[in-house]
Amino acid sequence: MKIVVIGGGAWGTALAICASRNASAQHDVTLWVRDALQGQAMQQGRENQRYLPGVALPKGLQISAQALPELATTLQANDLVIVASPMAGLRGLLAQLRGCKSAVAWLCKGFEAGIGTAPGLMGHEIQAQVAPGLRAGVLSGPSFAQEVAAGQPTALVAASADASVRDALVAAFHSSSLRVYANDDVVGVEVGGAVKNVLAIATGLCDGLQLGLNARAALITRGLAEMTRLGVALGAKAETFMGLSGLGDLVLTATGDLSRNRRVGMAMAQGKTLQQAIAVLGHVAEGVYSARTVVQRAHLLGVDMPIAQSVVELLDGRLQPAQAVAALMGRDPTAESL
Numbered sequence: 001m002k003i004v005v006i007g008g009g010a011w012g013t014a015l016a017i018c019a020s021r022n023a024s025a026q027h028d029v030t031l032w033v034r035d036a037l038q039g040q041a042m043q044q045g046r047e048n049q050r051y052l053p054g055v056a057l058p059k060g061l062q063i064s065a066q067a068l069p070e071l072a073t074t075l076q077a078n079d080l081v082i083v084a085s086p087m088a089g090l091r092g093l094l095a096q097l098r099g100c101k102s103a104v105a106w107l108c109k110g111f112e113a114g115i116g117t118a119p120g121l122m123g124h125e126i127q128a129q130v131a132p133g134l135r136a137g138v139l140s141g142p143s144f145a146q147e148v149a150a151g152q153p154t155a156l157v158a159a160s161a162d163a164s165v166r167d168a169l170v171a172a173f174h175s176s177s178l179r180v181y182a183n184d185d186v187v188g189v190e191v192g193g194a195v196k197n198v199l200a201i202a203t204g205l206c207d208g209l210q211l212g213l214n215a216r217a218a219l220i221t222r223g224l225a226e227m228t229r230l231g232v233a234l235g236a237k238a239e240t241f242m243g244l245s246g247l248g249d250l251v252l253t254a255t256g257d258l259s260r261n262r263r264v265g266m267a268m269a270q271g272k273t274l275q276q277a278i279a280v281l282g283h284v285a286e287g288v289y290s291a292r293t294v295v296q297r298a299h300l301l302g303v304d305m306p307i308a309q310s311v312v313e314l315l316d317g318r319l320q321p322a323q324a325v326a327a328l329m330g331r332d333p334t335a336e337s338l
Helices: 010-020 036-045 068-073 087-096 123-130 145-149 163-173 186-208 213-233 238-242 244-255 260-269 274-281 286-301 306-315 321-329
Strands: 002-006 028-032 052-056 062-064 080-083 103-106 135-140 154-159 178-183
Touching (some): 002 010, 010 028, 010 080, 010 163, 028 068, 036 062, 068 087, 080 087, 080 163, 087 103, 087 286, 103 163, 123 135, 123 186, 135 163, 135 186, 154 163, 154 186, 154 244, 186 213, 186 238, 186 321, 213 238, 213 244, 213 286, 213 306, 238 244, 244 260, 260 274, 260 286, 286 306, 306 321
Parallel strands (some): 002 028, 002 080, 028 062, 080 103, 103 135
Antiparallel strands (some): 135 154
């Protein structure tokens, strides 16, 4: 299979490495980078020094910076395109791939920024607007790029309404170190991938304030309930949130030291402003950009999401870290439910 991964960040590079070193499948893998100088450095040094330093690129992995439309014309129907951009770049890239005959899947997790009073969209909603003819889906689940690139055991979920897209993703990435499970609930998988980033900011805040493991467990559990409520209201299956892209990704992002969103919460608990936290991070933390849209869409659907609401007020500077915790703990008692 010919596989093109669009985006030379950590996650795109990690998956390109994973597909390229799958000797039994013998894929033809190209990693497309926007910056020609970065591409040249990666080709010569056989390493993504900026995003995955110390990880060698397989000999067979090709690096390309040619124009995307030209690259797309070389693809056939049985090939696969992986879009490994931040959420902000997905719309433009899908528009460029509008006529692509290959299966297309994106890796980004979040909501697009809203325009005016219009709420932001998830990946499948963007695709329906700008490239409705694509055979498309999403590859998601609990995964840190560094561990995938190192060949450590990982499990992901390939979600699409089109069985051929799910099959292509499994064929491309399933290996001895990476298990890929198929799922047709695109809405559930995307809601899980977006909301867990917001909840990870809350758990980072909890850990930064040293509130203890009891508090972290409560946040993760009630956060899962919030995620499920929103997902079901948007048309997802409730059981999806007990899987890799729901509970699995939430636990990883809320507790893992490599989680960028968790680190934002921890930094703000230590007194840093949002701008200072992002500057120290040096990378995109999608939860910062998705939180407002998550809450906005929840409000439109009449879904109660107090943890996500507190994160938004924290990010907007309307609450200090200790006040956000007090607001959650001061809510009226209620029965445990979704």
